[in-house]
Amino acid sequence: MINFYRKIRKKMADENKPMKYMRYAIGEILLVVIGILIALQINTWNENAKTHRNQQNNLQLIKVEMTNNLKAVNEVKTELTKTMASCRDLINLINAHKNLKNVEERELSSLISGLVRDDIQVFLENGAMNQLIASDGLKNIENDSIRTILASWDSKTSYVGLQEQHIANYQNRIQKHLNTNGNMKTIFDEIGFSQRMELEKSLSKGSNKHLLKDKELENTILLLIAPGIVLQEIVYPDFENEIRSVINLIDQELEIN
Numbered sequence: 001m002i003n004f005y006r007k008i009r010k011k012m013a014d015e016n017k018p019m020k021y022m023r024y025a026i027g028e029i030l031l032v033v034i035g036i037l038i039a040l041q042i043n044t045w046n047e048n049a050k051t052h053r054n055q056q057n058n059l060q061l062i063k064v065e066m067t068n069n070l071k072a073v074n075e076v077k078t079e080l081t082k083t084m085a086s087c088r089d090l091i092n093l094i095n096a097h098k099n100l101k102n103v104e105e106r107e108l109s110s111l112i113s114g115l116v117r118d119d120i121q122v123f124l125e126n127g128a129m130n131q132l133i134a135s136d137g138l139k140n141i142e143n144d145s146i147r148t149i150l151a152s153w154d155s156k157t158s159y160v161g162l163q164e165q166h167i168a169n170y171q172n173r174i175q176k177h178l179n180t181n182g183n184m185k186t187i188f189d190e191i192g193f194s195q196r197m198e199l200e201k202s203l204s205k206g207s208n209k210h211l212l213k214d215k216e217l218e219n220t221i222l223l224l225i226a227p228g229i230v231l232q233e234i235v236y237p238d239f240e241n242e243i244r245s246v247i248n249l250i251d252q253e254l255e256i257n
Helices: 002-014 019-093 105-116 127-134 144-151 151-180 184-190 210-213 217-256
Strands: none
Touching: 002 217, 019 105, 019 127, 019 210, 019 217, 105 151, 105 184, 105 210, 144 217, 151 184, 151 210, 210 217
């Protein structure tokens, strides 16, 4: 096409027709400009298509992570429920004013071990999320609702971690108290942990019944119950709802596209 215009331009020049030559020259310029604009538009389309594919891939990866995170929260909720049950049962036992002779050492050991047996912490998968944020890819998420939730995800997980840390602090205090004032070998023997560790049972059986009169231990257990209720009834359910919301929004976005 450009060669065609050049031939016409040469012909116009040879025939000394400046007005016609000028018109064809302008036409040639316009043709070049239009060609450049079309090339730029095609390049923009290609870049947008590439960005969209990357977004779809990122959403797929984040959905997998969120699904796994939801399972992790459910598992930790189960462990928290067990810990809270041990706390309540032990407090009730302390306040039952029973004759200590009637307290079964195995029952007591089971309750005490239940206070510190499990770490109440959700180990989240955030690889795809962290990579998305590090590469500044969050701005390419087209869905405003998804982008808003993901942008605040770090603060949400930090809040959950902070609440879990309260539980861990009191569990650590209980563990230290037991190390100083309790008989851990008796607990291990009674709950079968000594056998798992291939240790012989103690010949002289000790007792932890005196801990039922330990006011410091009772107070620490009560302090553990308070944040445990918050985590169990508010923080984890809200966090689960956030995760489900992200998964549902991603499903809708992937279905549309």
